[in-house]
Amino acid sequence: MTLAQKSAISRRTFVKTAGAAVAVGFPTILPSSVFGQMAPSKQINVGAIGVGRISRVHDMPAILKVDGARIMAVCDLAGHRVDEGKQFVNDFYTKKTGKPYDGVTGYHNYNELLANKDIDAVVISTPDHQHALIAAAAVRAGKDVYLQKPASLTIAEGRYLSDTVQSTGQILQIGSQQRSWKQFHRACELVRNGRIGEVKHVEIGLPGDPAGGDPAPMPIPSDFNYDAWLGSTPNVPYTVDRVMPLEGFDRPGWLRMEQFGAGMITGWGAHHVDTAHWGMNTEHTGPVEIWGTAEFPTHGLWNVHGKFLTHAIYANGVTMDISGDFPNGIKWYGTKGSLFVTRDEQASPTAKPGDKVKIEPLVASDPKILDSVIGPDEIHLYTATEQHANWLECIRTRKQPTAPVEIGHRACSTCLLHHIAMKTKRHLHWDPERERFNHDDEANAMLSRPMRTPYIFENTFG
Template identity: 70%
Template sequence: MAMKAAENGVSRRSFLKTGLGAAAAVGFPTIVPASVFGQYAPSKRINVGAIGVGRISRVHDLPGIMQYDNARVIAVCDLDAHRVVEGKAFVNDFYAKKSSKPYDGTVGYANYHELLANKDIDAVVVSTPDHWHSLIGVDAVRAGKDVYLQKPASLTIGEGRALSNAVQASGRILQIGSQQRSTPQFRYAAELVRNGRIGEVQRVEIGLPGDPAGGEKTPMPVPAGFNYEMWLGETPDVYYTVDRVHPVKGYDRPGWLRMRQFGAGMITGWGAHHVDSAHWGMNTEYSGPVEIWGTAEFPTHGLWDVHGAFKTEALYANGIRMSISGEYPNGIKFYGTKGWIFVSRGNEAVTKSDPVAKLNDNTALASSDPAIIKSVIGPDEIHLYDSKEQHGNWLECIISRKEPISPVELGHRACSTCLLHDMAMVLKRKLYWDPVSEKFKNDDEANNMLWRKQRAPYVLPKVLV
């Protein structure tokens, strides 16, 4: 799938200046060891560029893609020049160890537009902060790239709709990083529920913690080599302080995850996973609730301002009621007329700072009657999409052009549902939602929250708005 170098809009050997004033791009070696890429000839490989090479990229997305011989990460991009250097080293070291030979074939970029202009790149993995997901996703598919996009899909419901529209119009493959769909117990739990093992579903409980207050408010100088102005993207121009962004050194949990300027906190961060998995079992993947209400505590001190302890509820048109709160175990519990099923990641964690890492319960699948989860789904029953691994499924679908397990519309619907719960927390009243028109009923205040004002030039193309 690699294209000829002569067609390359940005040379693989071009040097891109970073904020450090140093070159960020290093050319490919003359000879790439065949052992690095296994049985796949260069013309059959999927060349991938990584946009955002921070914490989730290093521990999840890059390893998830580089394990496959039919893909090759050939470029990394970040607005932090230090992370570009370290990202290149991370990828080069992986391929060097795989081939047992020196390897220096990764290009570094300081601007994702230049990465997208590289015609040698077939696909991109977007592992940026949440407020950049939609715009980069739209720009990528309009540039002809297939996309793996970290969840949540968008900062606002309006942006999520624009993203989904753009992807569907482009014909590109976009996979949302909702990897629970590629985890056996979540698929099996949804199949059991969809096939009536607990009778008619009545309610669903989702366990999800809040975030703590804190964060240092003191203004600080922007670190050398960090394009903070662009990092803020569409959001308001505010002063720099490290707890608003990410650590200057290392890859610990970043402060932006706890800032409403860039996301909604746990309700979208982890909620996008659990709500998506709940929708799978509820058979409401392309819809959403019709009523949403709840309460939440918000910080009264410090920099961070996303929700803390909370409890929100929603009613769906089919009569199912969903509750989300830190009062419940981290996971999803389906209650039906004949019993219940609980599913979670157990004690698995993507990173050491993930909330699930603090759990003592390693239960991944349980039920009111052990016979429920021991039953076999028959050949004539509902069998859901079976993916063994999220990144691998994306790569397979790039080749086959079939729909991936987490297509953009499913990601948008899960994200929009989480954002509805967040709006109910903020507005402190019941909201009435039409999932078809994606508008609130007779509620101008709530409808005004479907979009945020985007700071130029970081705005979605007007054709999509």
């Protein structure tokens, strides 16, 4: 269905249901003058699934800045977060319009949100283990999707998601926002155009996660659907350090639990490996050999990897090392020089926790490399000034976004290959076409995980 068709249906539905506006979250029939550029006939209606930390500080604010879109619904498995998410969006539109606004519908079940025909698209900001499951359901429901990275919990889930998205024709953008940052785009263009010569080696540095966490079981909060939150993963006792803070939006404990993700190798690795692939021109493949070592916690609840060093070789002979001992960022080594890129700010090693320091985001072995002009007949990479805005524009044009699903899957799967190498502690041989290890049943068994019923790709929960 085209966006124009969706908009026509949305307008008809809006008119038919105006008399029941309170039931769908509107306090009264709102004239277009209240919305201005957000008038229902012009906008992309967005639902936010998962309205915790990353949604509040990154995803929802970026979408709210775009006049051509309106967040009309929020969904979360914690009741108080639904209320706080509604308030967050309503307060923004109240300030924007200068008039009281109460037009956001709250949901506790993402399938009910996906069933709302007035919603054109969804932004998914849930824990990692829910990403592929919800995104696949969303595209099957005819929604375009902005999906927080990493794309999936396992390589098999990622393949399923990519195939499903491509079969539906929906627009899916992976939250690899470094593609929209000037220094990463510039770095990759310089590398792709041979300014450091032929690439031979890449180093990726990632931040780390601490051990710790209290495993003692706790009562499940009355407003929290913990079973649905666990989703496809095993049923284990509730404790706040396994899930998320009861109040506020500090960094949640699930990020440090292998049940729900792989740790920093996918958490930050999905960003940096994607950038490395962009510069290497290997966005649609992966390494052919992977090996390495890692330390894992021996106490406490949190069990994602600690200190590690992993290695990979690509079919073109380029080698890649990933470790927490390297500076946070990506460094390409070529036959004529090197280039390092990172974010503009980094955590300060001497200041209080959370403090950041400004650093130089793009550094070359020869400063003249940075002044190089990319000619009109050279490689010019996809340019996007902001990841969410690019997604919304692609919903209108139906063109592919800067980080489409297959590219996101390949970055995530490469990270997961490094994680499997950490776990098996041996040299692995990978076939990127078949997406299987060669002659290694144990490693191939780690490409997927059992999914707990009813939280499987074929089913939805009621």
